[in-house]
Amino acid sequence: MSYIDYLDAKANSYFINNSSTQLNFIKAVLKHYYGEATYYDIIEDLWNQNISNDEKGRAYLSLFDNLPIIKDIDTIINHFSEVHTLTDVINMAYDIEHQKIKLTLVCANFENEVNTLTVILTEVLLKDKYYSIEHVDEELEKAVADKKMFTLKQVREELGFKRYETFQPWLKCYFGDTYLNSNRNNGYINLYEYQEIMEAFFLSFNETEFDLASNIEVYKERLDHLLVHSKHLKDMVGRPNNFTEDVQMVSDNNNLKTPKGARLFPFNRASLIKAELPKLYENLD
Numbered sequence: 001m002s003y004i005d006y007l008d009a010k011a012n013s014y015f016i017n018n019s020s021t022q023l024n025f026i027k028a029v030l031k032h033y034y035g036e037a038t039y040y041d042i043i044e045d046l047w048n049q050n051i052s053n054d055e056k057g058r059a060y061l062s063l064f065d066n067l068p069i070i071k072d073i074d075t076i077i078n079h080f081s082e083v084h085t086l087t088d089v090i091n092m093a094y095d096i097e098h099q100k101i102k103l104t105l106v107c108a109n110f111e112n113e114v115n116t117l118t119v120i121l122t123e124v125l126l127k128d129k130y131y132s133i134e135h136v137d138e139e140l141e142k143a144v145a146d147k148k149m150f151t152l153k154q155v156r157e158e159l160g161f162k163r164y165e166t167f168q169p170w171l172k173c174y175f176g177d178t179y180l181n182s183n184r185n186n187g188y189i190n191l192y193e194y195q196e197i198m199e200a201f202f203l204s205f206n207e208t209e210f211d212l213a214s215n216i217e218v219y220k221e222r223l224d225h226l227l228v229h230s231k232h233l234k235d236m237v238g239r240p241n242n243f244t245e246d247v248q249m250v251s252d253n254n255n256l257k258t259p260k261g262a263r264l265f266p267f268n269r270a271s272l273i274k275a276e277l278p279k280l281y282e283n284l285d
Contacts, residue, residue: 025124026064032120033067068106069113075103085150085158086198086210087223093212094220148188152179155194159201159266160227169259170266174200202226205272228270230263237277250276 031039042063046056064070079101083092095101107113152171153164161167171179179189179197189197199209202222212219228236234243244261250273251258258269265273 025121028120028124030063072105072107072110087158090219093216097216145190147190149191150189150194151187155197166264173257173259201266201268203268205268226267228265233265233270236274246277246280247273
């Protein structure tokens with residue numbers, strides 16, 4: 001083993017409780033920002049200092065923590081530490097956009113720096129334990145899928161449904177029996193499942209995915225109208241007669257299911273009814 005290899009190994013040993021991938025990522029990032037020659041000079045300097053190995057380890061890690069991009073990421077994480085739901089994200093993004101919350105970042109181009117870190121992380125993952133970028137993506141997706149972060153009760157309440165008996169028929173209309181087994185993971189769902197339900201109920205009928213960058217104002221206003229009562233929907237479309245039958249016709253025309261006798265409509269379905277129902281009467285006016 002060369003002297004440089006020995007120093008490198010000692011640097012890793014300071015973080016014995018961390019994974020080798022994490023250590024290799026830190027090392028790769030430091031080499032990128034300091035340059036490889038300077039990086040090893042720093043390791044040698046730390047090795048020669050008359051301090052304990054734990055102190056050397058903390059000093060080594062502080063080099064990483066004090067990089068401008070890492071400081072910026074920490075700042076954002078701290079601001080978003082209480083953000084857990086889509087509603088939280090929308091409110092936080094809205095407050096940032098309207099300068100109710102001010103993020104002071106060090107990096108001149110945060111997005112570019114994050115992209116650089118992403119490239120470095122991908123290279124480390126590929127080198128350390130994976131064979132292809134597809135395998136990396138699969139592992140990351142599996143990690144997210146295995147983590148049950150939400151409950152159906154939380155999702156129901158976020159969407160404005162006070163009672164499960166009102167929420168359940170709509171859940172069945174959108175997803176069949178997928179989410180109806182009360183014993184399924186004790187009601188817990190992962191991030192992908194949470195996103196699937198939120199997209200189905202929250203988005204307008206002509207929206208296919210969330211676009212926070214472009215629609216934050218629209219989403220913020222929508223938070224107050226996630227559920228529309230049938231009597232208000234009647235007023236919106238101006239066709240109070242035969243409303244139930246008309247709603248069923250709109251559903252059939254779009255190959256959709258609607259709970260029988262529904263009085264509360266999620267925003268997604270309300271937006272479709274509001275747009276489509278008047279068309280049924282175009283030739284009668």
